Amino acid sequence: MTRVSNNDEFIDYVALVDINRSTAVLPQRSSFLDRTIDLFRRNLLLIAIVIMPAALACLYYGFVAADQYVSETRFVVRSPHRNAAGLLSGFLQSTGFVRAQDDSYVVMEFIESRAAVRELSDNNQLRQIFSRPEGDVFARFPAPWQSPTEEALYEHYLQFIDVETDSSGGITTLEVRAFRPEDAQQLALALLERAEMLINRLNDRARRDAVRFAEIEVKDSEQRLAGVQESLTAFRNRVSMVDPGKQSAAMFEMIAKLSDEVAQSKAQLAAVSEQAPQSPQVQSLRSNIEAKERQIIEERANIVGGDASMAPLIAQYEQILMQRELATRMLESAATSLENARLEAQRQQLYLERVVNPNLPDYALYPKRIRSILLILCLSLAAFWIARFFRNQIYEHSVT
Template sequence: MTRVSTNDEFTDYLTLVDIHAGNVLPEKKSFLDRALFWIRNHLLVLIVVALPTGLATVYYGAIASDQYLSETRFVVRSPNRNAAGLLSGFLQSTGFVRAQDDSYVVMEFIESRAAAGDMAEHGGLREILSRPEADFLTRFPAPWGKPTGEALYQHYLDFVTIETDSGGGVTTLRVRAFRPEDAQTLAQALLDRAEMLINRLNDRARQDAVRFARIEVADSEKRLRDLQKSLTDFRNKVAMVDPSKQSASMFEMIAKLSDDVAQNKAQLASLIEQTPQSPQIQSMRSTIDAKEQQIIEERARIVGDDASMAPLIAEYEQLLLQRELGMRMLESSATSLENAKLEAQRQQLYLERIVNPNRPDYAMYPKRIKSILMIFALCFAVFWIARFFRNQIYDHSET
């Protein structure tokens, strides 16, 4: 009988244990475990791509409300400006050109809080944006917001867009609403307010032009009255109506006296030659001397010191010149006033409608498939960026 050693028995036991362990099948995992394992491995793509895209699909596919678009086009034109562009050339050929700066004024007004407030007060903007057809995300007020004026204005900007073509000057206004008639009504109301704005600009321009012209006329009349008063005061001071005419009569007297002196001198020379002892010779000499003295005095009254007629004539002519200039300024101001009145009768700016607001019969918004695809593309791009950074972090941590 052969005896087995203790070491050989232990070795055989270990061999049997290994064989048994190798024949044991691995435990089969449940479906829930496999699902959780797959979710853990794909958690990033589920959160970044699948969840937002799924929510967008549910919202745009079953929740988002239809929105109807009403569109109108117009141009602001003026008869007093230079034109550029094809449409402007056409308008210029008809006597009018586009006023692009004023088109931007209309744009700023429609996009302003004043327009939103006016629509809320007179156009039923709150009711239009709060229709029961609207979904909870696009209805006013938003679930997380309050029905304030600022919130209404921000909501208004989401439904109203306006843009101007810088090349042709055509302005396009687009209005969205949850009902076709609401979109058309709101677009029509905004267009009417734009026309009222243009009319106010015209009225203001007319009133300013006429007012400034009347002020200029009043200033010219006052200036002319002051000049006329200065002329009257001068006449009262010198006790003469017209120093120029007075000096003219004095010149005529000097001329007459000079003729008399010359005639008397001729007579005196003839008398001395014929009758040297005549008693009339001395009398004639006295007469000549008196007339010559009178001529000297009359000339001194016309020209000489400050009391002579020459300074008075210069001052008088200066007053006459100022009055003439004042009269011409008054005539020019009166002409400007008449022109301003005539210009005020013409409308300087026109809002010409090219396309009236239409009533849509098909919901143009939201762009459901396009919106879902855009959200998917955006989320997919974010996923790849996040995955790239995650891999970079893992690679650096392993090194």
């Protein structure tokens, strides 16, 4: 009988254990790994398009995304000279003012402009507000994919404001988001102040333009009247006559007087001729009548008898007087317009009336975590079904 040593028994035990591991444990591990790899391969499209984006969304909105507070304000731009419609407009009209919807759009464009960003950056620390440590790495400025430029700041700014105008009521709603409640309220107040400054600049420019145009019109009218007056003075100096009309009237009176005297002389001549035909007064009376008739003819020729007569001078004089009358009336009209423009300039044409002042939020409305996650999940599922459809179509065509 052969005795087996302890070393031989230990070697046989180790060999038996190795055989059991090779026949039982290793096939189980290989089978589980194969099933896992096969499951991953068969659902690679689902994992890449649906599961991973949904998981990243849950991770971001659940643990990374920072709270954003919203300060809301509402205002209306109104004018005293425009027609209105609607309930709110009727109320404003009853108080003497109506809404100015076109100017509301001007305010909207300014709020969404680079000029507003520049003013907020210079006076209200816009960069610091968007770079608060409370914000997450993707929402702070600058984001990892952004550079700290003015253009990047403007694009970032547009993501944190929302402004829209109700076309029926004319009320403009402005929402401003920030990582701190007081920052949101501060930005909303600053934007309202800048909008009011814009309205005031528009009013100032309208007033200056109205008064300036009226003053130019008055100056032109004064120059026109002065030119006509100079023409009138030059005409009087040239003809050595103040008023040709009055001069011609005096000449007409002289002609009328001479005509009366001629008539009297003729009557006297007829009487003398009947009583004493041989009287020496007959010849004297005839000479007197002939002299007066010649003088009447000369006076009439001076009034209407050619270019040197009074008629052309009277026409020129009356034309100059008509020009002076027109220039005077234009000056009076321009002076009235200037006075009206100055009175209108004392009234503000546009008003920015705050309906609701910016509030100090105490609850973060953004981000919409559940809604955002569900939205990403829905979009991922839609993209998954589209991609799966195209994959199946490509597979079927390749098989056939």
